[in-house]
Amino acid sequence: MAKSRARAQTPYPFSEIHPKxxxxxxxxxxxxxxxxxxxxxxxxxxVTGETGSxxxxxxxxxxxxxxxxxxxxxxxxLYANGVGSAAEKEEDLRPAVLVVDPKEELEELVGxxxxxxxxxxxxxxxxxxxxxxxxxxxQGEMDAFEVMDLILMQSxxxxxxxxxxxxxxxNMQAGLILKDLVAIDMWLAKQSMDHVKLLWDGxxxxxxxxxxFKSVTANIRYDPNNYFKPMAALLGLSAGQDGSLPMACxxxxxxxxxxxxxxxxxxxxxxxxxxxxRSGVVWMANGILADIALDEFAACVCLNPLEPPPxxxxxxxxxxxxxxxxxxxxxxxxxxxxDMAGRCIKSKFFEFAFQRENKIxxxxxxxxxxxxxxxxxxxxxxxxxxxxxxxxxxxxxxxTQSIASMSYRLxxxxxxxxxxxxxxxxxxxxxxxxxxxxxxxxENLRQRIPDPPFPNRPHVIKVRPLTTLPVGSCYAxxxxxxxxxxxxxxxxxxxx
Numbered sequence: 001m002a003k004s005r006a007r008a009q010t011p012y013p014f015s016e017i018h019p020k021x022x023x024x025x026x027x028x029x030x031x032x033x034x035x036x037x038x039x040x041x042x043x044x045x046x047v048t049g050e051t052g053s054x055x056x057x058x059x060x061x062x063x064x065x066x067x068x069x070x071x072x073x074x075x076x077x078l079y080a081n082g083v084g085s086a087a088e089k090e091e092d093l094r095p096a097v098l099v100v101d102p103k104e105e106l107e108e109l110v111g112x113x114x115x116x117x118x119x120x121x122x123x124x125x126x127x128x129x130x131x132x133x134x135x136x137x138x139q140g141e142m143d144a145f146e147v148m149d150l151i152l153m154q155s156x157x158x159x160x161x162x163x164x165x166x167x168x169x170x171n172m173q174a175g176l177i178l179k180d181l182v183a184i185d186m187w188l189a190k191q192s193m194d195h196v197k198l199l200w201d202g203x204x205x206x207x208x209x210x211x212x213f214k215s216v217t218a219n220i221r222y223d224p225n226n227y228f229k230p231m232a233a234l235l236g237l238s239a240g241q242d243g244s245l246p247m248a249c250x251x252x253x254x255x256x257x258x259x260x261x262x263x264x265x266x267x268x269x270x271x272x273x274x275x276x277x278r279s280g281v282v283w284m285a286n287g288i289l290a291d292i293a294l295d296e297f298a299a300c301v302c303l304n305p306l307e308p309p310p311x312x313x314x315x316x317x318x319x320x321x322x323x324x325x326x327x328x329x330x331x332x333x334x335x336x337x338x339d340m341a342g343r344c345i346k347s348k349f350f351e352f353a354f355q356r357e358n359k360i361x362x363x364x365x366x367x368x369x370x371x372x373x374x375x376x377x378x379x380x381x382x383x384x385x386x387x388x389x390x391x392x393x394x395x396x397x398x399x400t401q402s403i404a405s406m407s408y409r410l411x412x413x414x415x416x417x418x419x420x421x422x423x424x425x426x427x428x429x430x431x432x433x434x435x436x437x438x439x440x441x442x443e444n445l446r447q448r449i450p451d452p453p454f455p456n457r458p459h460v461i462k463v464r465p466l467t468t469l470p471v472g473s474c475y476a477x478x479x480x481x482x483x484x485x486x487x488x489x490x491x492x493x494x495x496x
Contacts, residue, residue, distance in 0.1 A: 009354050009355060010359075011391035011392060012359035012360070012391075012392060012393060013039070013042075013390065013391045013392070013393060014038040014039045014041075014042060014362075014393055015038075015039065016037055016038075016039055017079060017082060017083060018037075018038040018039075018079060018088075018093075019038065019070070019071035019072070019075040019076045019078070019079040019093065020035040020036060020037055020038060020075045021035065021036045021037075021038065021041050021066045021067070021070055021075075022034050022035055022036075022066060022069070022072050022075065023035075023036060023062050023063060023065075023066045024062060024065065024066070024490075025058065025062050025488050025489055025490040026062065026486075026488060027489060028486045028487055028488070028489060029476050029478075029484075029486045029488070035075065036066075037480075038362075038393075040429070040430065040478065040479040040480060041067075041395050042362070042389075042390040042393060042394060042395040043390060043395075043427075043428075043429030043430060043479035044386055044390070044395060044396045044397070044398075044427060044428045044429060044430065045059075045063060045395075045396070045397045045398070045428060045430040045431070045432070046397075046398045046399075046400075046424075046425065046428035046430070046431045046432070047059045047060055047063075047397065047398070047399045047400075047431075047432045047434070048399075048400050048401065048402060048403060048431075048432070048433055048434065048436060048438075048441050049401070049432075049433065049434025049435055049436050049474070050401055050402070050434070050435055050436045050437065050438075051401065052435075052471065053434035053435035053436065053469070053471060053474075054434055054435075054471040054472035054473070054474075054488070055399060055432070055434040055474070056103075056105055056368070056399070057472075057490070058434070058471075058472045058474070058488035058490065059399070059432050059434070059474070059488070060106070060366070060368060060397065060399045061105075061106065061109055062488070062490075063366070063397055064097075064099065064106060064109060064110070064113075064366050064397070065109060065113055067095055067097060067364045067366070067395075068095075068097065068109075068110065068113035068114065068115065068117075068326070069113060069115070070093065070094065070095055070362070071090055071093050071094070076090050076093070088360050089360075091324075092358065092360040092361055093360065093361065093362065094115070094117070094324045094361065095324065095361065095362040095363060095364050096320055096321045096322075096323070096324045096325055096326070096327075096361060096362070096363045096364075097110070097325075097326045097327070097363070097364050097365075097366065098327050098329070098345070098346070098349050098363075098364075098365050098366070099326065099327070099328045099329070099366045099367075100329050100331070100342050100345075100346070100365075100366070100367040100368060100369075100370075100373055101328055101329065101330050101368060102330070102331045102334075102368055102369045102372065103368060103369070104330060105368070106328070106366070106368065107121065107328045107330065110326050110328050114326055117324060117325055117326045118320075118323065118325040118326070119325070119326045119327075119328065120315060120320065120325060120326070120327045120328070121328050121330065122300055122315065122327065122328070122329045122330070122345065123300075123329070123330040123331075123332055124296060124297075124299075124300055124329075124330070124331050124332045124333070124335065124337070124338035124341055125296040125299060125300075125332055125333075125338075126299065126332070127299060128299070128300075129313060129314070129315035130298075130299065130300065130301065130302050130309040130313050130314060130315060131300060131301045131302065131315050131317070131341075131344060131345055131348060132302050132308045132309055132314055132315070132316075133150070133151075133301055133302060133303050133344055133348065134147075134150075134302075134303075134304075134305055134308070135308070135316065135317055135318065135348065135352075136318070136351065136352065136355075139305060139306060139307065139308065140189075140190065142186075142305055143183070143186070144179045144180070144182040144183035144186055144305075145179060147179075147182055147186075147305045148175060148178055148179045148182060151292060151303055152175055152288065153375075153377045153379075153380070154291075154292075154340055154343055154344050154347070154375075155288050155291045155292065155340070156291060156336050156339075156340060156412075157287040157288050157290065157291050158171055158174075158175065158287075158288050158291075159412075170280055170281060170284050171284050171288075173281045173284070174281055174282075174284035174285040174287075174288060175288070176266060177235075177266065177267065177270065177281060177282075177285050178231065178285055178288065178289075180263060180264070180266050180267055181231050181267075182305065183263050184199070184254060184259050184263050184264065185199070185305075185306060186305065186306065187259060187260070187263060188257060188259070189306045193222075193306065193307065195257060196222050196306065197221075197222045198253075198257060199222075199250075199253055199254060199257055199259075200220055200221050200222045200230045201221060201222075202253035202256065202257075203220055203234065203246075203249050203250045203253045204217045204220040204221055206249035206252065206253060207220065207237075207245070207246055207249050210245065213237060213245070213246065216233075216237065217233070218233075219232070219233035220233045220234055224304060224306075224307055225298055225302075225304075225309075226293065226294075226295055226298035227298075227302075227303055227304035227305070227306070228289055228292050228293040228303060229293050229295075229298075231289060231293070232286065232289040232290070232293035234246055234247070234250060235282050235285050235286050235289065236286060238278070238282050239278070239279045239282040239283060239286070244271045244272075244275075244278070247267060247270065247271045248271055250267070251264055251267060251268060251271065270282075291336065291337060291340055292340075294337055296337060296338075297337045297340070297341055300341040300345075301341050301344045301345070302314075315327075317348050317349055317352050318352050318356070318357075321349070321352050321353065321356045321358070321361070321363055322356055322357050322358045322361070324361055327345075327349075329341070329342055329345050331372075334372075339372045339373060342367075342372070342373045343373050343375055343380075346365065346367075346373055346375075346380070347375070347377075347379070347380035349363070349365065350365075350380060350385050350389065350394075351379075351380075353389060353392055353394050354388070354389070354392055356392075359392070359393070360393075361393070362393040362394065362395065363392075363393065363394045363395075364394070364395045364396070364397070365394070365395075365396045365397070366396075366397045366399075367396075367397065367398060367399065368399045369399070369400065369401070370398035370399055370400045370406070371400045371401075371402075371405040371406045371408070371409045372409070374406060374409050374410055374424075376410055376420045381420060382396070382398070382420075382424045383419075383420040383421075383423035383424050383427075386423075386424060386427035386428070387423075387427050396428075398424075398428065401436070401438075402436060402438035402440060402441050403421070403425070403438060403440040403441045403444050404438050404439070404440040404441070406421055406424070407421050407440060425444060429477075429478070429479030430476075430477065430478055430479050431445075431448065431476070431477045432474045432475070432476050432477075433445050433466060433474055433475040433476075434466075434469060434472075434473070434474045435466060435467065435468075435469040435470075435471075435473070436466050436467070437466075437467050441466065442461065442465070442466050445461055445466065445475055446459065446461055448477055448483075449461065449475070449477070449483060460485070461475070464485060470487075472487055472488045472490070473485065473486070473487045473488075474486060474488070
């Protein structure tokens, strides 16, 4: 297994002889042919600017269009004629694409330029295909620690509390309580899924014998489509002074099913705690479950470690990457859970990007309002991904209104948010700064553009500050070291 994984992660980068990308409307920036080396495209882009500055029409849409049209006929012909029989097939060079489209401005372009690709839409809160969060991992071979570690790193409630609290013992204990509940389910599932159902049905039936709980136990049943719903219902009833009874019913049912004591000892201890202490742990656990136990979230992402979504509902990332599909995720609203679903989808795409079988095929991640979907984890954080993924023909386009919004998001994550932001910015070799009044963005641009060659001359951004740029005008810094102030000239058919 280790040898197979090592082969799967062998880098396979672009070279300078590969077909170039054509970005229409960028003649002032790129020259008359409007071409960008493939090696520069995977040095990543950051595009920043306020609403109405032209960043979407002039930059994000043009770059996405270039990715979807790659490789265009003329650049590919030059490449194929140059390398002869060693040329990679045009079909294999067609990129797979993940587009995160919060403002629903990009989906139409993806459909128009799909060029025969399979296009999959995943929208928060809408019935459709579901991401299997554990795709690529063998269910039955995972343990509860692995399952909850993966899930907790996606929970804003857990991650932000860890980053800001002086007493992490509370969220750590809450995480362990959830781990124990998952471990019991996993132990029972190895016997049969019927045993898992018996645990939750038995708990519900025991609680219904008490008049105080009889009317609020409907969700305490195993739900394959929303795995954490019964846990949320159980712990929701376990916080107050009378909260020991629901967990006691659960533990009695587990004992009837011969669940080993080492799996239940922490839960037994929690039941005996003074109610205010128990309430603190349960409150934290319920905060985590509020992120992951909603039906709207479960309609996009399956967090069930016991069984995957049914085949007709399952979205397979491995097939999308290897087949060159286009996937559009539409959060539909500003919602912490919608953002979390987007981060889950992103992290799974990048997990498979480093292991995909078709190493020739590029993969691009294009995300609008990128600050909403940033993470700082060691495995799925952009500060870890960007440097590695260029060696796997993987490029990233981050579009955001301001660097301040990226900073705010990362500062609320575990770890050093400031350093994570600097690593992200340093790894975006291509940067386009459209009109903005954001001080963080202005300072970042000031740091990246060299001082005037003559002493005492004003810096260019003081002569032409970001706040004065017209629509479609931007400061552009390219991965090849060139920079300047450019106006994007869109052909008539591309003007909004």
